[in-house]
Amino acid sequence: MSMSTDGPLLEVRNLVKHFPVHSGVFGRVAGHVRAVDDVSFSIPRGKTLSLVGESGSGKTTAGRCILRLIEPTDGRILFDGSDITELNRRQVRSLRRRMQIIFQDPYGSLNPRMTVYSMISEAMAVHGLVPRHQRRERVEELLRLVGLSPDAADRYPNEFSGGQRQRIGIARALAVEPDLIVADEPVSALDVSIQAQILNLMEDLQQRLGLTYLFIGHNLSVIRHISDYVAVMYLGRIVEYGPVEAIFNACVHPYTRSLLSAVPEPEPHRKRERIILRGDTPSPINPPPGCHFHPRCPHAQPECAQWGQRLVEVGPGHTAACHVHAPAPEHLASPTP
Amino acid sequence: MRDSIFNRLRIDTFVTLLTDGDTGIPDVTAQSSLWRDAWRRLARNRAAVTGLGILCVLGIVALATPWIAPHGYDDQDILMGATPPSGEHWFGTDQLGRDLFTRVLYGGRISLMVGLAATAVSLVVGVLYGTIAGFSGGRVDSAMMRIVDILYALPFTIFVIILMVFVGRNIVLLFVAIGAVEWLTMARIVRGQVMSLRQKEFIEACYVLGLRRRRIILRHLIPNALGPIIVYTTLTIPNVMLLEAFLSFLGLGVQAPMSSWGVLINEGVETMEEYPWLLIFPSIALSVTLFALNFLGDGLRDALDPRVSED
Numbered sequence: 137m138s139m140s141t142d143g144p145l146l147e148v149r150n151l152v153k154h155f156p157v158h159s160g161v162f163g164r165v166a167g168h169v170r171a172v173d174d175v176s177f178s179i180p181r182g183k184t185l186s187l188v189g190e191s192g193s194g195k196t197t198a199g200r201c202i203l204r205l206i207e208p209t210d211g212r213i214l215f216d217g218s219d220i221t222e223l224n225r226r227q228v229r230s231l232r233r234r235m236q237i238i239f240q241d242p243y244g245s246l247n248p249r250m251t252v253y254s255m256i257s258e259a260m261a262v263h264g265l266v267p268r269h270q271r272r273e274r275v276e277e278l279l280r281l282v283g284l285s286p287d288a289a290d291r292y293p294n295e296f297s298g299g300q301r302q303r304i305g306i307a308r309a310l311a312v313e314p315d316l317i318v319a320d321e322p323v324s325a326l327d328v329s330i331q332a333q334i335l336n337l338m339e340d341l342q343q344r345l346g347l348t349y350l351f352i353g354h355n356l357s358v359i360r361h362i363s364d365y366v367a368v369m370y371l372g373r374i375v376e377y378g379p380v381e382a383i384f385n386a387c388v389h390p391y392t393r394s395l396l397s398a399v400p401e402p403e404p405h406r407k408r409e410r411i412i413l414r415g416d417t418p419s420p421i422n423p424p425p426g427c428h429f430h431p432r433c434p435h436a437q438p439e440c441a442q443w444g445q446r447l448v449e450v451g452p453g454h455t456a457a458c459h460v461h462a463p464a465p466e467h468l469a470s471p472t473p
Numbered sequence: 474m475r476d477s478i479f480n481r482l483r484i485d486t487f488v489t490l491l492t493d494g495d496t497g498i499p500d501v502t503a504q505s506s507l508w509r510d511a512w513r514r515l516a517r518n519r520a521a522v523t524g525l526g527i528l529c530v531l532g533i534v535a536l537a538t539p540w541i542a543p544h545g546y547d548d549q550d551i552l553m554g555a556t557p558p559s560g561e562h563w564f565g566t567d568q569l570g571r572d573l574f575t576r577v578l579y580g581g582r583i584s585l586m587v588g589l590a591a592t593a594v595s596l597v598v599g600v601l602y603g604t605i606a607g608f609s610g611g612r613v614d615s616a617m618m619r620i621v622d623i624l625y626a627l628p629f630t631i632f633v634i635i636l637m638v639f640v641g642r643n644i645v646l647l648f649v650a651i652g653a654v655e656w657l658t659m660a661r662i663v664r665g666q667v668m669s670l671r672q673k674e675f676i677e678a679c680y681v682l683g684l685r686r687r688r689i690i691l692r693h694l695i696p697n698a699l700g701p702i703i704v705y706t707t708l709t710i711p712n713v714m715l716l717e718a719f720l721s722f723l724g725l726g727v728q729a730p731m732s733s734w735g736v737l738i739n740e741g742v743e744t745m746e747e748y749p750w751l752l753i754f755p756s757i758a759l760s761v762t763l764f765a766l767n768f769l770g771d772g773l774r775d776a777l778d779p780r781v782s783e784d
Contacts, residue, residue, distance in 0.1 A: 230683070237677070239678065248697065249779060
């Protein structure tokens with residue numbers, strides 16, 4: 137089915153997305169929001185990479201760029217070895233069959249005026265995947281696959297709960313038999329008890345169908361549960377990247393540490409260090425010079441405000457961008473204005 | 474393009490018939506389930522069904538008027554003058570001795586025709602224009618909506634007089650003039666709806682699933698904007714009928730001795746104290762029509778929204 141089976145399914149190289157900020161009557165461009173600023177990562181087939189970060193860190197924008205819902209400003213996105221940033225509208229449409237999205241809001245992501253059957257079969261019809269007379273059967277099969285009863289097919293979204301709707305959303309995404317699924321905070325709008333069900337369903341589907349996930353989220357317990365690799369984003373940049381164990385057990389970047397220290401511990405008496413960050417996330421229109429994190433960083437040194445940070449290898453497959461904890465070799469460091 | 478779709482349809486049907494005639498479930502649900510379900514819900518709404526029934530009767534009466542009217546609409550009997558309702562003249566007669574029942578029947582033809590035609594014009598133009606503007610966004614949207622603003626600012630009366638100068642007195646002119654004014658508000662309403670719907674995740678999902686823009690607009694955007702469209706349409710019809718009366722009053726609409734409900738009501742108001750029936754009967758006709766329209770419109774809006782609970 138796929139063209140090459142060895143390389144990573146998705147590779148993102150130096151992805152940049154700037155949103156112009158307009159002001160005044162004539163919409164003069166007053167500046168740019170650097171939502172995604174030089175982000176690179178790759179996801180091997182059948183694995184899950186998580187993008188973690190607080191709101192405004194650019195994780196959702198990165199996900200939408202990959203799906204070509206937003207046009208990236210710069211950079212390359214290689215899907216199954218071929219560059220998808222250059223495709224025209226028709227080509228994007230056929231590409232869409234291979235990458236799908238699961239949305240955060242189970243209430244906004246389903247058309248309230250369509251039955252579940254119409255919704256799911258529409259996708260099959262568009263790509264001519266399932267002959268007309270088999271669609272009913274296929275839709276019911278998909279509904280069973282995501283743990284719903286087949287007679288859900290003739291009902292409208294408003295007749296379902298949040299968790300059930302999320303399952304319908306997953307069934308719709310699976311209708312086109314995708315290889316990659318971008319899951320944009322798929323459980324953060326759900327009750328905790330339902331979250332586990334949906335996550336287990338996603339893991340189960342990954343194993344059965346060989347799916348590759350780009351998981352976008354901010355709940356670290358969830359991320360730890362589902363990921364193989366984690367990329368921590370801050371203000372549009374990846375500050376630390378590595379296998380999930382490395383990030384959770386041996387993180388290097390002060391921002392990652394503060395994120396991890398915020399995770400609630402199930403054992404109340406265990407002693408733990410809580411790192412409270414000072415201040416707010418700076419505006420992505422005017423990010424601080426040097427390391428974006430330095431104004432809030434507990435370990436900041438004077439040179440952090442001057443030196444741009446590069447991702448530096450700190451362990452096998454584990455990189456971090458920190459001048460203090462992962463000093464760059466001399467030839468890599470470069471001053472930024 | 475169209476040919477290929479039809480061919481595929483035929484082949485699919487053929488294959489269905491050949492391979493599994495008993496389990497082949499027809500795919501009509503995918504195309505029309507919203508409308509079929511809506512019809513089922515509408516049929517259960519008594520007020521809406523009554524409204525629909527009244528409108529059907531009015532329509533049939535309007536079509537059959539030349540055959541069922543007891544008198545000619547311009548048969549005068551000046552010596553008799555205005556008489557109250559009687560066995561001979563059910564609604565009475567006006568100052569010229571014309572049978573009011575006949576005139577209400579003929580007036581209804583004009584009013585319903587103007588109401589339907591002008592509203593249809595405003596509906597089609599307004600919904601298309603608004604959808605395109607709202608869906609395109611950006612500069613296209615700005616340009617399109619500025620045109621609407623300019624037309625809005627044009628005084629209606631002057632606009633009609635100008636039209637009349639160029640086209641001449643004509644009943645079609647009425648539709649054009651009224652439709653040309655009424656679609657503006659419709660376009661604004663639809664554009665607003667489409668703009669907010671466009672941001673919804675289920676529309677994004679359509680893109681990701683690879684649907685074409687035309688399909689997204691027709692199957693996902695417009696059905697979800699139907700509520701306000703229907704409500705505004707039911708408000709437009711009475712508006713249009715009253716506008717017609719206003720234009721006729723200016724001498725731009727219906728020409729005497731032909732009449733419409735709006736004209737009859739206008740004349741009735743002048744002699745309200747002496748001959749109240751000249752006001753009462755045309756007003757009842759107009760009110761009944763508008764009530765029926767509103768009941769039907771409310772029912773349609775609810776029927777088209779699966780979120781309204783059924784019990």
